[in-house]
Amino acid sequence: MPINLKQLSEYLGLSQTTVSRALNNYPEVSEETRQRVKQAAAAHHYRPNARASALATGRARAIGHIIPVDSSDWFNPIFAEFIAGASATYSRHGYELLLRMARADEEAATYTEIAARKSVDGVIVHAPRINDPRIPLLRQLRLPFVIHGRDTADQGDYAWIDINNRRAFFRATKLLLDLGHVDIALINGGEAFTFAARRRSGYLDALQEAGITADKQLMFAGDLTEGNGYQAATALLQRSQRPSAFLVSSYMGALGVRRAIHNAGLTMGKDISVIIHDDDLAYFHNSGDVPQFTATRSSVKEAGTLAAEMLLAMIDQPTAAVPTRLLEANLILGASTGPWVRP
Amino acid sequence: MPINLKQLSEYLGLSQTTVSRALNNYPEVSEETRQRVKQAAAAHHYRPNARASALATGRARAIGHIIPVDSSDWFNPIFAEFIAGASATYSRHGYELLLRMARADEEAATYTEIAARKSVDGVIVHAPRINDPRIPLLRQLRLPFVIHGRDTADQGDYAWIDINNRRAFFRATKLLLDLGHVDIALINGGEAFTFAARRRSGYLDALQEAGITADKQLMFAGDLTEGNGYQAATALLQRSQRPSAFLVSSYMGALGVRRAIHNAGLTMGKDISVIIHDDDLAYFHNSGDVPQFTATRSSVKEAGTLAAEMLLAMIDQPTAAVPTRLLEANLILGASTGPWVRP
DNA sequence: ATAGCCAACCAAAGCGCTTTTAAAATGATG
């Protein structure tokens, strides 16, 4: 059933060269022949063997996504959505997506291996950490890459796409301050991750600007699960001077915070205000006429699409300047915020 | 930096044949030579070019996962977790994982293409639907496959791994009946999917066995988002004869149900009982000393691991009987169930 | 009429491996 180039060219009475060139739109083939070849190829469902053409061209036509497995517990849905965006772009350009999960201690070996085996033409780096060792490694391997997020340390030029986490959380904090809140808690992701570090910095800047001294006790950093959100919020709500507002770094974590608020006999949006960061994951659906949560929102799927496009462009034009892209998050007003009320 | 077989063999003063055989553990190489070769290969970070060896052997050493994109809205986290399990198995066996998202109308073309391009040695079929057309297609393409789930229609022999959805929901329903509940609602996934059809059938069987006539009004089927769970439960709780128990097909959906119960001023586990199906997704964490939800639990990650192992075995021994695997779900008692109480 | 040119095509090399086939070196046997 599957037919190869040789058979196709014999069937057409042409050389493999001509058939290959006709299919790849090279100019030195007459239009008439090209049509004849393309029709025959379609009729016989001919598809060039991906391995053979990769070997011949030296291009794998594949992009690698190496998912750090340590963090994937709570990161998985975000990776999935990001990849959903990227995947469509790859298909459109005839690229494949190679997925691999790796623990932190396997990471270097994994990147080295896929580079040496020439399995991919480039990679997307997920969940960057502060002073991320993957950046120098990938440079050394000469493997084009785009980082989803940024390093905070100065590692020179590299391609990245990120949302303006600092600004988003600055604005969110400011909104809460404007509503009269003073004791604002931050339920953040693990601060080894750059996105979390940036969010905290936005939060701190807004507090400082308002002349408020940040209270370490009001800041939680860790995996953003429902359970962690619940526990962190429960503990905070039991304090003598409980916070009147929560800034939560993820929808999942916020569901736990919401549970804690209910359990404490309080009403979200009235007694306690909550702002979340919303990655716009389709299955979380923080939407409706009035969204459940006030949120800084930015589509991670769209980020995936853009990252893929950036990387493919880099592969096509290796000499061009490395692209970077900063996406602003929208601040969406929902039902979970309201003015400060005396406890 | 990257070195190839030819260079390595020249460096060692051996032929490419001998080096290749030494590395691939063929017997016709002296142990001494093999050690020398392996050390040199390690020292020079030699890795065989994946494309070249794939071309030479005719085996891609890659497995395809084609994710149906229509359902991925709420399915994504489950896919991600399943793949996390499968991925580790692939790495261990030196296989790659090729990921692709495809709409239903692109599905056939996608499978046909990756088969024709010889990009993969086999595929995992996700989210089977009733009378799934992918089964005959993959047979025709002679592409080994394992289905995560089963078709309900009789399509002859094929490899699958599934949890016993019928039994799980039969037992869950029976538990609620034993607790005195009669009006039991079912918040299910889209019933074009076989897992949902099987769960309903378990639910119906248990009701019938108890001599209870099922009420269509008490059954919801659709995407299992938090929002849908909330809406379905809210509507059901407003009925004159409201259900006293909910059977919910996913953790996400159950979070919405829980919200509806709270909003109605009721207490979950006291006024209303809830049993969920829990795919044991790490970031959902329905755990603790007493889990929040009573649940039928089965790890989807483990299913991914097993599915991958089954598929690799099929590829290694194409003549062996097609493997199937039925996993039983545990019924875990949590805090969300209690005896029926007069409303 | 002949040189020169161009459009259209083709043969063959090469990508980096694996594997078949063959040859050389070694050892055992009578």
Next chain:
DNA sequence: CATCATTTTAAAAGCGCTTTGGTTGGCTAT
């Protein structure tokens, strides 16, 4: 010491494609 079996190494073919470097024949220009 010749003979044969066995171990070790090598040459070369081939996987299916792309691409280099021609070749051909028809056409224009001199």
